[in-house]
Amino acid sequence: MIDIRNLSFGYKKGRLLYENLSLSLESGSIYGLLGKNGAGKSTFLKALIGLLFPKGGKISINGFEPRKRTPSFLETIYFIPEEVNVPSLTIKRYLDLFSPFYPLFDENFFYKCLQVLEVKTQDKLSTLSFGQQKKFVIAFGLACNTKVLLLDEPTNGMDIPSKTQFRKLISSVFTKDRMLLISTHQIRDLDNLIDKIIIVDNGEVLLNTSITEVTDRLCFKTFHDLPADPSEILYSEESLEGISVVMRNMDQEDSKVNLEHLFNAVTERPAIAKEIFVN
């Protein structure tokens, strides 16, 4: 479990990126962390792994304080940064040197992940393309079997089939005692993958809820003409099929969440979104 209390963070004094941020994340969920470019998603993940230290407040991950970066803590968490840069080693040598640091590392599963993601090489990893290197690091991170897995823009640099394989793999590693936190601005990549969603903007958490809660409270529909009462509409967008809208779910209708539209709705009308989800 991740517990964040009154977190304040900023690179420069007096210009905080986050101020008094409080948040609780539970194990047994795949969280999608959504935000615009520069919203502080990577910074947030780095604070969780202990690479950046908060200016105020407290972060606790399964009872550990990340900034201490103790081995006991680091054995239970794995961070896949947006940029990857693997050393000039073969897969076998990489495994030999890095996997012993993770007590629950599953070598068979690692090779299965490589197979699924179609990473094959007898040469050194540094000769692989960026996308292949990224898939290699993702396979390693998944095979570490840590309780918390943080992924920063994992699908950047991946082709379309790889993104599909990535989603399948993520679903397959998910267990009740694990937590995955995936940060991305490529919202569509998280379709059908996440069960909880966090939207951050301007240093504030605008939304932290489950997808079920979203469908309970909001309705995603397409109309030929805008409905009569526009006050219920949080967001609308014209498309070939008509006008897609995000609106309050007054009649308990079932609809499929469109993450992109949800994100736009919440970031464009944060006050209304808060009111809907708080009550």
Place this chain on the structure above:
Amino acid sequence: MYDTFYWPRFGRLLKKTLLERPMQMLGLPGAILLIIFLYYAIFHLPMHQWFEIQKVAFLFGLTGGGAILASFVFGYFSTNAQGSSYLTLPASHFEKWLCAILIAGVLYPGIFLIFFRVMDASFVGWFHDHLDGTRPDYKQLYDTVNIFRFDSIIARNSIMYFLNYAGAMLVGSLYFNKVSIIKVVLVIGVLFLSMYFINLLIAKILIGDVENAFPFDSIDIWVRKISAGSRVVHSETRSIDLPSGSVGIFDIIIRYFLPAALWIIAYIRLRDKEF
């Protein structure tokens, strides 16, 4: 204790550190030893220069090689991915620091000293064996060339330079993420120049006709003999040394206190490093 030091994990870390970047951790020291060997082999022949060659080879092999290697042991921070991976690797700060100390401060100097002694003894032995014993100046020639002594002042000073420069490189590589070696050299250069000019300024204010004021144990001043017609008839430089008590304090600072402080600061900086 598990979160501070755990033998099996430390062993894994040392293995990983050495083999993850074999070109830097193994190839670089190998290249330095090869360069020292070639330098010694090429330039040792003029007998009167033998001791100079021994001095230069020892000083640059130990201090230069050690400092370059020290700048690489924490050299993970030039890319976001490498830096993140290093800092989040499940090993304690103490183990990571100790690993760097062991490689740059123990293994390299140890290997270098053994290598230097074997190389030096071989060349000196070869020279002695090939001297013509019938020559009248045989004894004199034999005594001209000797094995370099590790307890000599030059060797002790080289060790002092090594400890200071390697320590500075360790600290610098944790402060400067990119091209740390160049930045540290620049910082040291600026520091030395500043100290020199401050020393010179103070000496000029207090004494006057100063030629040299290298920090910090002595200054050179001009002593001039002036004739009745105010003409300089003779001038020469003389040194004014610090009192022996002050020299002793300065010596302790640069031989023990400064290196210890630098190597400990490296640990503190690693522990507090954000990336």
